[in-house]
Amino acid sequence: MSENRRAEVDAALADVDFDKFNYQVVFETSKGTIKMDLYPDVAPGHCRNIIGLTKIGFYDGIIFHRVIPDFVVQVGCPQGTGTGGPGYTIDAEFNNIPHETGVLSMARTNDPNSAGSQFFICLGRVPHLDNSYTVFGKTSDADSEAVVLEIGNVETNHSDRPLEDVKIISSEVIATEK
Structure with a gap:
């Protein structure tokens, strides 16, 4: 089991105010x-989770371990295998936002309440994911979407793992007043 990072994440969220x-x-x-706009109006728990994980540097250095053309790019496993997480899980917040190009959604096991740190970004319209996975953001602009699509075109092995590591070098949270 991965080290539980919940206390660090909770501490990093002290100043987060969606209002x-x-x-x-x-x-x-x-x-x-890749810039992602977050949707706290439909998935506040997931938005808080990714903000907290980002603030503690959880995603820095992590690879995109799963890339499936015309489907998704997936990242967020500290081991790079698709089996790890932050040592805790969060509950699903299913909503009616469709899974389409650039949509940010949370990966999970068969248990709807098993999400942790792994997320995916859609490479196209994926209707069978709708209302079964939590959408909580989307690429902010065309340049960000183009980067996601470029990652979606990398060469992979039979397990959908990129042959050459594609990684998150660094990450940050940007808050702007409403």
């Missing part, structure tokens, strides 16, 4: 910058 601020998470990857 006063809009939040973006920015990932500097080996393929370029």
